[in-house]
Amino acid sequence: MSELPKRSGSTEIVVKTEGLTKHYGALTAVNGLSLDIYAGEVFGLLGPNGAGKTTAIHMLCGLLKPDAGRVLIHNHPISSDDTENSARVGLCPQAIVLWERLTCIEQLEFIGQMYGIRSSEARRRGEKLLEELDLIEKRNKQARTLSGGMQRRLNMAMALVHDPEIIVLDEPEAGLDPQSRVRVRDYIHSLSRRKTVILTTHNMDEADRMADRVAIIDHGQLLVLDTPQNLKRRVGEGDVVEIHLNGCLGEGVDWEAVQNKARSALADIAPTVTLNSTEHTLHVHALNATGHLPSIVERLKIAGMEPATLSIRANTLEDVFIQLTGRTLRE
Amino acid sequence: MKTLHVARKYLLEFLRDPTLLALSLLTPIAFILITYVGYGTAPKLATYPILVIDSDHSAASEKVLNAVRAERHPDNRPVFEVRLLDDRQVAESELKAKHADILMILTSDPASPITVRGDGTSMRFIIASTLLETVLNQVSGIPRIMAITEHPISVAAPASEFDAYTPGMMIFAVLLLTPQTSMLVARELRSGTLRRLRISHLRAWELMMGVTLAQMLVAVGQVVLMFVAALALGFHNRGSLLLAILIGLLLSFSAIGWGLIVTCFSQKDSDALNVGSVVTMLQVFLSGAFFPIQGAALFSMVGHEIGLFDFIPATHGMLALQQVLIGGIALDGIIFRLGAMIVLSITTFGVGILMFARIHMRRAV
Structure with missing residues (x-):
């Protein structure tokens, strides 16, 4: 190891x-x-x-x-x-x-x-x-x-x-x-x-x-x-596409449902999709994210999620950390 | 060598900490000043009002009365102001009202020809009755009266109440090392510096000896400061300052030991200071530093009756200091007290070190 x-x-x-x-x-x-x-x-x-x-x-x-x-x-x-x-x-x-x-x-x-x-x-x-x-x-x-x-x-x-x-x-x-x-x-x-x-x-x-x-x-x-x-x-599947969602904002949004919908829409491209509910941002971890970008946007649109802005960045240690330890706050 | 470095560190911290400085050096001087204000402004050689009921009216009782009336201080003032009364009830009322310090009843009963009454908690009674006992013992042809005082000073009585209280105040100051020590060491616990020391090469005994050395120097400073302050305020010293320092040093072992024991049960310096102060006050009261306390005798040892409170080192420290400073007794006269202090103080100190080392200084692996 x-x-x-x-x-x-x-x-x-x-x-x-x-x-x-x-x-x-x-x-x-x-x-x-x-x-x-x-x-x-x-x-x-x-x-x-x-x-x-x-x-x-x-x-x-x-x-x-x-x-x-x-x-x-x-x-x-x-x-x-x-x-x-x-x-x-x-x-x-x-x-x-x-x-x-x-x-x-x-x-x-x-x-x-x-x-x-x-x-x-x-x-x-x-x-x-x-x-x-x-x-x-x-x-x-x-x-x-x-x-x-x-x-x-x-x-x-x-x-x-x-x-x-x-x-x-x-x-x-x-x-x-x-x-x-x-x-x-x-x-x-x-x-x-x-x-x-x-x-x-x-x-x-x-x-x-x-x-x-x-x-x-x-x-x-x-x-x-x-x-x-x-x-x-090794961990986090390469690059990270950060997608700020449009049309999913507002009161009473079921963020878990949004995340699940995104996951199933991108299942065969990106094995890891997480959602930052505070920033209303999807984090899509994918190898060759740049190549997959049009497909990711298209599939999200079909699933009823309109990307407002998006950015691509390299995987960070923080992504690795969050993926391994989860997002739950610890005391 | 590390012991010296530790002692130096504690002394530096001590000298730079206004709270500790005040607690250690100013408080004892303040006690002496308060004692002086409370008792020292009275005539240094007081005249004690004494009520006498003479039911005997014999030549012997006349001889006693004359002896009491004739007793003089070195400045020729009378030691006792004698007032004759016939009515016992009136006399008791006057005594209760503190119009007199002593009621002496002379009877023809051969079993108890002289009875002395007074307030056992009053320092004036204790001093006056001690002086009276000395006078009566010098009158030939009368039986010796029973011991009157709780802790008689065998050689000489204090010349004033200020003198009588001063040794107790010195003992109190030395016993203040208990909260000081516990506060200093608990501060190391709170700040985590003790953990830093634990992972260094410092051994538990080196740390403890360093703390002790620093605190003993503080104790010497306290005794000397109080001694000088007391002398400046008119304390009639009859003994050796070096012996007083020796007594203070021996007692400091016990006070430091108690400080370490207190720290074993404290995580914060404020807790340690509070608990340490309670321990000090208990010792001060039980040792008779403020007023005499008589515990029932449990057994005798080399001519000394040993009571429950004799297991407190401060009791022996108090008596030894009184005997040295007020009685003018030399080293050989306080050997028993010093021996008792050594045994008891070292035991307390040892228990404190063992407990502290076991609880706070043991390395984990």
Whole structure:
């Protein structure tokens, strides 16, 4: 199922999970998750809310004990007294986890010291990270005085100061302004090859741009694992024709009936037809969509659906994601 | 080394947090000031009104009365203002109305020739009766009266009510480490920084020792500040500041231990602060820091009766501090109290560390 990473080209498995399972009462948060993550790749872990992403990465970092299965780092199962392995992982949590009343440099120096790094070295690394993440001017400012974007960047630096081999980023772009997002994205790019990066995200564009491979999980189970390019080719049947419907608008429209009608009209051309009821738009997934376009329009007209506008775009990771995990909102 | 780094971090956070600073340093000084305003403006060497019913009218009772009348403070003011009464009912009413601190009844009954009555919850009664006991014990030819005070101070009585309350306030300040500790550590829980520390190489005991070291420095600061403030307001110190600091340090182990125990049941710093404050207040009251409390004796140990409240380290801290600062007693005179504090404080501290490490610091795998 999986392919070699496109950037690192490494075949060395750094992180391996075998049948990782975690239950919370009756809920199975992670269900038999098995992954191989290669050295130097950026690995995206995607899934809707409650899919089990955070639980999975917490088990990966040793913060949660799996009910079944195990995590191996360099082929060694992680254990509570294995400080060498724990130092190999740096976790940047989704929430901002900082000491409010310590300055940026004090935070980095302190967390470095906690990993057994000498104070002078921890400070040197801290200064370098602040420089790289555009925070050097704030080095002596307390964390509570920083903007949200700056706090997020400092949050990331905290995961890196002990120079871990594996960096786990939980929703690294959440809550970032566009400038900070670009800065963080560039920085993650700069880490790839040198480090193994595992990131969870809701942002499909982020995953598409950054990840060498992505795993989509839902209900704790792995649905697919491949490069974004392959997923877009394999799942979603090629291109997407977005058709804004005319004549189906208004109060009391049975959108499910509209969708079913469109599906049966296009059954032999496009195996996947979904309808966005909010935007009154049909999403028709089809191979060679351009060639089929006149036929699609004609058949919809015959079925009583008048296309007002239409556009063709390439299949995106979001299409793949929605197709695999459905449109139902999760809490 | 990590312990020192952790301690430094907590001290930095402490010094930059106005709430904690106020709670730790200003509150104790405020307590001393309040005590001074409440009790310190009265004459430092008060004269205590004493009602006497002399039913004996013997030479012995006359000798007692003369001794009481003759007792003087160093500035030559009388210690007691004696008023003779015949009617017991009138005397009891006057006592209830607080027109006098003590009612002393002298009888010819050899079984109980002297009876002393008063309000056991009044610090004035406690001080006056202690002074009276000293006088009576010096009068030859009369039987020694029964112990009157709840916790007699064997060497010297406090020179004023302000003096009598000051050690209790110092104990209170040290016990404030309980809510402070629980608040600091619960803040780590709430903000997720404890999780960050858990996945680092920091061991549970290194974190706990770091917290303890920082808090002990705060405790030293509190004791010294209160001592200086009390001296400035006229506290008559007879003992060693170093011994007082030692007592404060020993007691801080217990307070920090309780703080860690409280954090085991708190997820938010505000919860921890509230619950920690309740634990502190209970200890303060039960230790007798505010007013003497007598629990029934359960057993005796090396000449000391041990009651239920003697299992609270603060009880021994309170008595030891009173003995040192008011009584002027040296280290060898408080060995039992220090020993009891060491055993009880270290036990509480150990329980706190074990519970906290088990609940919040255990790595998952």
